[in-house]
Amino acid sequence: MEKNWTELSKKELDKMEKIAKSAAKLFNEKGYLETSMDDVSSAARLSKGGIYHYFSSKNEILFFISSNFMDLLLGGLEEELKKIEDCFPKIKYFISRHIQFYARYISEAKTVIHEAHLLPPEYFKVIADKERQYHQIVSDILFDYFEGNIPKDQLKTIAFILFGTCNGIYYWYDPRGSITPQNLSEIIGDILCGGLRGFEKKRKIKPRS
Numbered sequence: 001m002e003k004n005w006t007e008l009s010k011k012e013l014d015k016m017e018k019i020a021k022s023a024a025k026l027f028n029e030k031g032y033l034e035t036s037m038d039d040v041s042s043a044a045r046l047s048k049g050g051i052y053h054y055f056s057s058k059n060e061i062l063f064f065i066s067s068n069f070m071d072l073l074l075g076g077l078e079e080e081l082k083k084i085e086d087c088f089p090k091i092k093y094f095i096s097r098h099i100q101f102y103a104r105y106i107s108e109a110k111t112v113i114h115e116a117h118l119l120p121p122e123y124f125k126v127i128a129d130k131e132r133q134y135h136q137i138v139s140d141i142l143f144d145y146f147e148g149n150i151p152k153d154q155l156k157t158i159a160f161i162l163f164g165t166c167n168g169i170y171y172w173y174d175p176r177g178s179i180t181p182q183n184l185s186e187i188i189g190d191i192l193c194g195g196l197r198g199f200e201k202k203r204k205i206k207p208r209s
Helices: 010-030 039-044 048-054 058-074 077-082 088-106 106-120 121-145 151-173 181-204
Strands: none
Touching: 010 039, 010 048, 010 058, 010 106, 010 181, 039 048, 039 058, 039 151, 048 058, 058 088, 058 121, 058 151, 077 121, 088 106, 088 121, 088 151, 088 181, 106 121, 106 151, 121 151
16 A cells, blocks of 8 residues: 655655654664654654644554655666666666665664564555565666576575675664765675676686586
């Protein structure tokens, strides 16, 4: 079930985003299940009735956070990648873009990773479909790199290694530290692309008879 938020005014959306950002920070600190609507009301500095004016439940807040973040990741991505010809620059651009969004929306990103699975099935299906769409974009880039000559299970494994590396930073990376998001993107991109070159070279070496 997809909520139609496009019909809301900018003022209403801004208020919902403010509530959602406060809630995302709480979900990171306390956990989704442990956070109450009273907690959200206090953090957002809005009455409980005011919260319910915009969201019918805590589930709806979590869905709003998760859906909006996935829309940010997906928005315009395929069009941007079409402007890049070679696979490795595409991979590095994808990684850089992913990490830049993480740095700007830390609480929202962590909420999707850690809490979205707690949504009711009809809500979670929407998020899972968006995640699959996002993953498919990476799989398509890798498929092109291997010119289609790679087993599906290996392609899936490599795609999940890439996502695991990028999403693993959520546990330890602080964008306010000495390693900037751009620095981190370059490091991850160089390591992953170097690993792909080595993997492909090894695949092409014929075993001795």
